[in-house]
Each structure stands twice: as C-alpha cells, then as structure tokens.
Amino acid sequence: MATATLRDVAKFANVSEATVSRVLNNHASVNEVLRERVNHAIEILNYQPNRAARRLRSPSSSVIGLIISDIENPFFLSLIRGLEDAAYAQKMNVILCNSDEDLKKQARYLDVMTAERVAGLILVPSPGTKATTLRSLLQTGIPFTLLDRFVDGVDADVAKVDNIGGAYNAVKHAAELGYSRIGAVINSGNISTGVERYEGYVKALGNANIPLDSNIVKYGDFSVESAFKATQELISQPNPVEAIFAANNLMSLGVLRALRDVGKRVPEDVALIGFDDMPWLSEFSPPLTAVAQPSYELGQEAIHLLLRRIAQPSAPTRTVTLQTRLIIRQSCGVQLRRNKGS
C-alpha cells in the first residue's frame, strides 16, 4: 500500500498542492468549502505528511533529540520524564538514544540526530568526550545543551547538579557521626561528576580535619560490578574503613553486595552513604542514606536551556546548578551512633 502524497490529495480534492499545504498547516484563510474537501480527501486517502520532505523545505522541526549515556541507570528515569513533560508543554516531541557510556555509539547517534536535523539536542556526554567533538557539533549550528555532566573547554549551556556540595554534605554527615576512616568508591575521573564528587569528598574531610588517605579511595566506572571490585580492594586495606561514600546509585549497590559478600554488616561494621536516591531505597535492608538529586527538575531545566538557546542562538551560555538533598535513613548508622552517644 503505497502511501498517498500531498499531490494525490490535491488531485482528489481538485485543488492545488499549495491549498492542501495551507490546510495542513492551518494557514491563513482558506475557503471553508475547499478546506472541507481537502480534509475529506486526507481522510479517504489516509494521508500522512512526509516529515522528511517537509523538513527539507522548512527546517524548523518539532523534535528534540536526547542522548542519554546509560538507559539502564535508574537515575535517568525521572530525569527523562521531567524533560519530556517540559517538552510536551511546549509542544515539542523528544526522541531518545542511548550511547551506553560508549564514545563510538555516542558519535553514531550524534550523526543520526544531526542528520535528522532535530530542532535541538540534549546530550549527557559519555566519559572521555572530547572538547573537539562538541566543538564540531557546535559548528553544525544545531543548538544543544549538556546535561548532568559538562566538558571542559566547551562553551555550551549546562544543566547540572551541585555535585561538590552533595558529596560534601554526605561526607560531612559521616564525619559528624564520628567516623574518621571514611573511604570512597567513585567513578573515575574522566567525567565531571566523578571529579566533582571526589572534590566534595576531599573538602569535607579537610573541613573535619581528617587526613586524606588515597589508599581508601577506589575507582570504578558506573557499574555495580566495578564498585563490587573496588570495595573488595578497599576493605582488604590493613587499616579498616568505618564508612564508605559511594559516588552513584549503581555503585552503592555494588558496595553493599561486596560488604555482604564478606559478612560485613551495614551499618554496624561499615556505614554506607550513596549518591543518587531511588524510589525503592527505603525498602532496602538497611534503608540507604543517599544524596537525592532533583532529577525531574534537572530534565525540565535542560529543556528550558535548550529552548532559550534555540530562540537566541548567540546569547551567552549559562550553567544552571541545582541543589541536592541528603536523605538520612539507616545505612549511615545514625541510630547506632545516636544511641552510643546518649
């Protein structure tokens, strides 16, 4: 069943193609009779405008491209949702790709999106994304904003979270609970979130007059497995840690499992504070203390930045930083420590 074209509709309705196009786009005043005839023809022929053709003529598109770095990471779930809701409110559609934290896939999807001539692009850059990559994206002229992570040396809009402050508060809380051997399991430094969360960790230690011991800072990628391994190394240190700061949700899970694996209880033997809250963390045993990110709002903010950029291509770029919130549950050992204190 070959799809009908605008020309078919025009013939069927016995009008010019221009008229059909006008009806389609709700243009100016088209005679009511003709409009009816055209709409009738559209219905009969089951006509679907070809967006490719349309875009060729008038490059304004209603679709926003979103490249997420890891669709399997629950952190992105409500972020995507917030982003979509904000887009929807502006009558924009969003299409989503998953780069899988992989530079090659990211490059491919960047190509797909630019070739699709989306109206704008929102990118969560994969680890190791080069400034040059983004600069040549800039060259294509398609408006884009960076989400969650930024890349040094690229002048672009960024919607992110205060990672330094979030990590700082988490580790500060641990210090206030009386822990002084506080280890960290962090995603490695080729991405801004890892760098910043480490910075917050260091800052909090300094503030609490706890010396930084690089032996109890271990790195991984974003995965459960890498955190599992990192934790194994961490706890095999001669001088045992009392608490662990895990730099993201999946890594918290890895830490938890590694601890369990060797029979360490949380928080009795080792306390745990994670970054990223998830809806089901309170159902965990123990309920996990974590730094909650305003992910829904972050998604919304990305849309706002992008829309502003589309409207004013040469306005100065801006970075919007949203605050995090520490949600204290059981894994940090509050209860334990309070009891001890009293």
Place this chain on the structure above:
Amino acid sequence: MATATLRDVAKFANVSEATVSRVLNNHASVNEVLRERVNHAIEILNYQPNRAARRLRSPSSSVIGLIISDIENPFFLSLIRGLEDAAYAQKMNVILCNSDEDLKKQARYLDVMTAERVAGLILVPSPGTKATTLRSLLQTGIPFTLLDRFVDGVDADVAKVDNIGGAYNAVKHAAELGYSRIGAVINSGNISTGVERYEGYVKALGNANIPLDSNIVKYGDFSVESAFKATQELISQPNPVEAIFAANNLMSLGVLRALRDVGKRVPEDVALIGFDDMPWLSEFSPPLTAVAQPSYELGQEAIHLLLRRIAQPSAPTRTVTLQTRLIIRQSCGVQLRRNKGS
C-alpha cells in the same frame, strides 16, 4: 554557520554532485583522485549529509523507532538494552519515545515516527490501544511489531512473555507453601498483560482447589500509588489474606508499603510474590520473591521479528512467547513455612 551542502562540496572539489554522492555512498568505482578530492572537501567544509533529503530520494532508513509505554518503569531498562544491542549488531539505530501509558501521547509519537519514515517500528501499546489505531498503522505500510503486550484483533508480530505461566507458577508456589487465602493486586484488564496474569492466578487457584474470591482481587494501573490503595482495600477485608500476588514490579512496591504502613510484617503476617524481577530486589527487606522476565532477550526478539518483517513484508505474522522464571527469595515465606513444616 550555515551547514555545507552536497553542492558546496561538489563545487569545492570541482566535480559533479553525482560524484560526491557516489563517494558518500561508496558507490562503484570512483577515480581515486576524485575520491580524495571529495573527501578532502568534505573534511574542510565539515559536511554532514542531510538525512531528510536523502530519505526523500531513497526511502530506506537505518533507524528503528521504539515507543515505550513507560520509561519510568525499570522493567523496560534491560529490555531497551537488549533491543539496542540486537539493532546495533545489524547496523541499525534506534530512537525511542515514551508514551507514558497515555493514548494521546502514543498517537503523537506514532505520527512522529511514521512521518520520520523510520524503517520499522516497535510498539509497547498503551492500555486501551484500539485495534483500529493499529490497523491504520498497518495501512501506512510501515513494518511494526508489538512488544510485551498485544492487542486483540490486530494481525501483527508480537514478542511477549508467558504471562499466564508466570503468574501460574507464582501463585502455585504460594499454594504449595500452604497459603489458601491468596489475594491479588493486578493492573486492570484493558491491557493484555493484566488479563493474562489474572488468568494465571485463577488457573493456579483452581489447580490447588482454592475457591476464587473476587473480594480479594484488587485492581490498579501500573503505579506504586494505585497498588498502595488497592492493598489498603484488600487488607481491610474481614477475612484476612495470607499472601498477595502483585502483578508487576512497581505494584509490588506499593503492596509492600501499604503492608508496612499498617504494621504488617512480610512474610510473617502476609507473604508477597511479585511479577518482574529487578537487580536490586535481593537487597530488599525482605528480599522479594518474584517472577523474572527475560527482558533483555525480549528486546532482542522484537528486533529479530521486525527485521524479518521488513525483509518479508507479507510473511505470516508470528507471536514469540518467552518463558519466565520464578526467583524464590524471602518475601514468600519459604523459610517460615519450611520450618513450620519440619
């Protein structure tokens, strides 16, 4: 910075547009010298082919559209991953939209996708999707397959899971543990998964000679909140339930919370068996017994079905049904019951 066009490249390289196109598409033998010149020009001008224009001429596309019904539901995470991996292996790109279990959004994204002229479409139909909607999709001639859920009266390829069997095994397990008052919290009947899981529930009760009591079957949508409410109704019944079967992951969470809310312990007071496993269910307190779906494989299967359909548009449609697996942890009360038995 206006993006360069193929014509610009042709001029710059001092060749015809046809030649540039041939180089771009790795066509037949182009003189090595010209090829070099063209490639050089492409580099210099930072040329990006306009996919819209290309598609207008030769409608074969390398992108597959995926419409997910709820991006916030973790069930879809590894499903998407499997789907993408399979697509990637075939050099196809997938773009994703979220219909949010909403018929209006679904219609909109269906439009976006068909207008984009994607090579094929994979759809997780939202509740209440009409057969007529899908039939007119069929009319457009764009190949599509249904994923996870099917719609009666539509002759299309379907990749799904054995929901009846999965629910049956879950409830059978409960019965074997000695529970006879087994309630259910199920997503309502306007979508195939809900219908089938209910069917499995009924079948298992029948098999165990437990009379079906419609007072302890409560309905909701897919959300935590709806399951929370449904559970409140359920446990306010005069004759209390001993176990609850929850028809999906988010609903399990809702059941758990509602039970906690009134101080009921799981599994001591009420046992719980859910549908859908999640990577972190074993970290729950108690670890949740659940029906695991092979979601990664399900995603892969959808791609295979679609690719076959694209290759052979008029081949008979098929339904591929994957088996589930019951993962027994603590929430069903195995331990409890075993101890009691011994």
Place this chain on the structure above:
DNA sequence: CTGAAAGCGCTTACAG
C-alpha cells in the same frame, strides 16, 4: 483567497 512555479538537498537512471 488560490494557483503555478521554484527550490529545499539529495540520489539515480540515462548518456557519453
């Protein structure tokens, strides 16, 4: 208010 015509950026027979 409506139509004829040009053109968006490509690809592909058709000649040569």
Place this chain on the structure above:
DNA sequence: CTGAAAGCGCTTACAG
C-alpha cells in the same frame, strides 16, 4: 568512470 537532468514530497514567495 563521470556529468547533466529529473524528481523525491513538500512549502513559500510571487502573482493574480
């Protein structure tokens, strides 16, 4: 092996 030309399905000045 290469180029001139037609055309994919639309939209938008330009006339009238």
